[in-house]
Amino acid sequence: MSMALYRKYRPNTFDNIIGQDQVIDVLKNQIKENKISHAYIFSGVRGTGKTSTAKVFARAINCINYDEQKGPCNECESCLNNYVDTIEIDAASNNSVDNIRQLKDTIMYQPSFGKYKTYIIDEVHMLSTGAFNALLKTLEEPPSHIVFILATTEINKIPSTILSRCQKFEFKKVNSSDIKKRLVDILECENIPYEDNAVDFISNSCDGGVRDAISILDQVSSYGNISMNNIDFVTGRASxxxxxxxxxxxxxxxxxxxxxxxxxxxxxxxxxxxxxxxxxxxxxxxxxxxxxxxxxxxxxxxxxxxxxxxxxxxxxxxxxxxxxxxxxxxxxxxxxxxxxxxxxxxxxxxxxxxxxxxxxxxxxxxxxxxxxxxxxxxxxxxxxxxxxxxxxxxxxxxxxKPKLDNIKPSKQISTEEQEQIDFVNSLMPDINSLLKENKFAHIIALLHEGTIRRYVNECVYISYPETHGFHKNAIERSDNLSIIQRAFSKILKKDLTIFIVFDDEVIEIEEKKDEMIEKIENLFGNQINIEVIND
Ligand SMILES: [Zn+2]
Missing domain, CATH: 1.20.272.10 (Zinc Finger, Delta Prime; domain 3)
Incomplete structure (x- = not known):
């Protein structure tokens, strides 16, 4: 299988890290002046070169043939064996106190090849509070052969006690013309045909992250050339x-x-x-x-x-x-x-x-x-x-045709229940004037089309003919329903629950709506309500 492009073209010297000139210049200068710090924090959005820079820096500070422009030679004994002296930790999956304690146990050992041992902690904001505290003690008095490089996409989640002990470097989003230049270099090296506007599109759509851009390039190129058609296909975009x-x-x-x-x-x-x-x-x-x-x-x-x-x-x-x-x-x-x-x-x-x-x-x-x-x-x-x-x-x-859950055919209504229904009906003028007083005239209009069908266990069932689905839906809106509920409860002087149903249907158990349906009803509900007022 071919190597993923982003791994193959991962920067291995300072001069092929793109878009971070300020950061690179300061780091180079520190190496030149021999003023290497013991703790750095690299922050910035994903794919802007934080980890790549950390790895290049780790090699650079140990390289025997260090070049002021390029950085590490990648050929000397120290460069070739740098992986031994560079320890990478992904804090997303190693975020406990124990993980940091294990790390601390190893820092006393001298580096095997170069002058420094580098610990790169990726996604450092994921560490637990306990782990941060354990790390803090190490950062307070690190052995002279140790360099910590903490990398994070969310610097606001790093405790200030940690921040104050690190040199901070902010990695900027890489501008799209720099990204495009890099992509074109890769395409020419790999002999992959491309449409210019397609490369523009990738450079613009990756939000300043070089790694994402190269990843998209990689996926699209597996379908042939880099074209808008192939991009749409790979990324699930509409044309x-x-x-x-x-x-x-x-x-x-x-x-x-x-x-x-x-x-x-x-x-x-x-x-x-x-x-x-x-x-x-x-x-x-x-x-x-x-x-x-x-x-x-x-x-x-x-x-x-x-x-x-x-x-x-x-x-x-x-x-x-x-x-x-x-x-x-x-x-x-x-x-x-x-x-x-x-x-x-x-x-x-x-x-x-x-x-x-x-x-x-x-x-x-x-x-x-x-x-x-x-x-x-x-x-x-x-x-x-x-x-x-x-x-x-x-x-x-x-x-x-609506099929609500738990519907049972309307049962024979007892005389007692019918009397209660008649009683509620006799109070409708009072309910209506209460609604009118509170400027809910549109609800009166909606109620007018419904019929009180059942009165069971302090629950009032108001039903609508199937031809009046529009009224039913409008009155069922949660805000309207709660207004009606309060009006009925106030006039009848007891806590009532109102159910809105279609004719000849009685819901015995409260209908459960999932959140999504409620959202959609709200979406529609507003519109329906506006029309009712206009009526
Ligand atoms: Zn070297």
């Missing part, structure tokens, strides 16, 4: 054409096309969680176009010009997609969140601009069906055919 088409349809408020596109992308196995980032990057380009600015690194500019409308509020869309990105990160059904978002987005834009009632009704029905489907399938849309084939939602209504 720029698909992203543009999605944005275009969002601008045009065409939720059906959007959903179809998303399903198409899912079937191509693209990574859905990466979509928001891709859309945002493209929307930022669109923002430039809207302001008549074209950046040099933009691609497919003509297409972007075609889809960018001068009136669209692009920055607002960017903000909402960033929020979506966060939610999707922690969701186990990110594709559903994305679809919910797109539908909501398309509807929102309609409400704001060219209001079209028939379109809106269609979309509300789609929302209802989606919510019902979610309930039926516990968060997984199993039947996607209505979206895929573009069949109008009305025709597929029977497949989304």
């Amino acid at each position: 720029i054409e698909d992203i543009d088409s999605l944005i275009d349809n969002m601008f045009k408020k065409n939720s059906f096309e959007c959903i179809k596109l998303i399903h198409g992308l899912i079937s191509k196995s693209i990574d859905v969680k990466k979509l928001p980032f891709q859309i945002i990057s493209r929307l930022i380009d669109a923002l430039y176009i809207q302001n008549k600015v074209v950046r040099e690194d933009m691609t497919e500019v003509e297409n972007l010009k075609k889809i960018t409308n001068k009136d669209t509020d692009i920055s607002k869309l960017i903000t909402s997609i960033s929020e979506l990105e966060n939610e999707m990160k922690y969701s186990n059904a990110p594709d559903i969140l994305l679809q919910a978002f797109v539908i909501k987005q398309c509807k929102e834009q309609i409400t704001e601009s060219n209001f079209d009632i028939s379109n809106l009704v269609q979309k509300i029905e789609m929302l209802e069906n989606t919510i019902n489907e979610l309930k039926t399938n516990r968060g997984i849309i199993q039947n996607k055919t209505d979206f895929d084939s573009g069949v109008p939602v009305e025709n597929s209504k029977e497949i989304v």
Whole structure:
């Protein structure tokens, strides 16, 4: 098997560590002046060269043929055997007091080949408090032949007592043109064909980490040349054409096309969680176009010009997609969140601009069906055919008939229970005026469509005909439900629980919703509520 590129091209001298000139200059100077410190801390984002620099430094301070420009010769006896005198510890998996004590037991031994023995502790922020304390004692009075190099991506998690005993070096994110230069060097050495814009893309997308950039290069090159097509395939990204088409349809408020596109992308196995980032990057380009600015690194500019409308509020869309990105990160059904978002987005834009009632009704029905489907399938849309084939939602209504858990057919109601129900009904005018006083008139409208069906164990069951799924969903929103609950409890002078059900259905056990469904209901809920107020 071929050696991974990033290992093969790992820097082994000072002059091939890229983008960290300041750090390297200071270290070189210390070697030259023979002012080597006994403890260093290297901080910075992943893949910026902290560990590589530590290893080169460990060889440099022992090298017999040390070169002021290059650093270690990598050929002398000391360089070739440096692995004996360099001890690397990964604190992520060795973070206990015992691990540090074992380390301390070895530091009294002299180095085997050179003048110094170097301990490199990677991810040092992962050490336990006890381990930090044990390390602190060693750092306070280290033997003269010992050099500690602590490396971390999270310097804010290092105790100040440790920090104050180390020389601090900050590794900056490497700028993309330096990364590109390095990638091109590697590609030419390896004789791998490449497209210039594809190398640009990799250099820009690795957030200043050289190692990540080389890793992506490695993966893409195993599919042949370095091209945008191969990058999309390897990284699970959608193509720029698909992203543009999605944005275009969002601008045009065409939720059906959007959903179809998303399903198409899912079937191509693209990574859905990466979509928001891709859309945002493209929307930022669109923002430039809207302001008549074209950046040099933009691609497919003509297409972007075609889809960018001068009136669209692009920055607002960017903000909402960033929020979506966060939610999707922690969701186990990110594709559903994305679809919910797109539908909501398309509807929102309609409400704001060219209001079209028939379109809106269609979309509300789609929302209802989606919510019902979610309930039926516990968060997984199993039947996607209505979206895929573009069949109008009305025709597929029977497949989304809600099936709530633990439903039992309505039992014969006792006279006693009926009397209680009648009593609650007689108090409805009081409940309504309480709601009205507190400016919840929209809830009165929703309640008006429902019927009190059962009154069991201080639980009131309000039911809605199946044709009123819209009202039912709106009233079921947790904020609305708690308002109703408080109003009923206050007027009836007892703690009541309200359940909202469909006609002829009674839930005997409280419905359990998982967090995800609740989130989606909140997403839809807002929209539905707005329409009710307008009614
Ligand atoms: Zn050497």
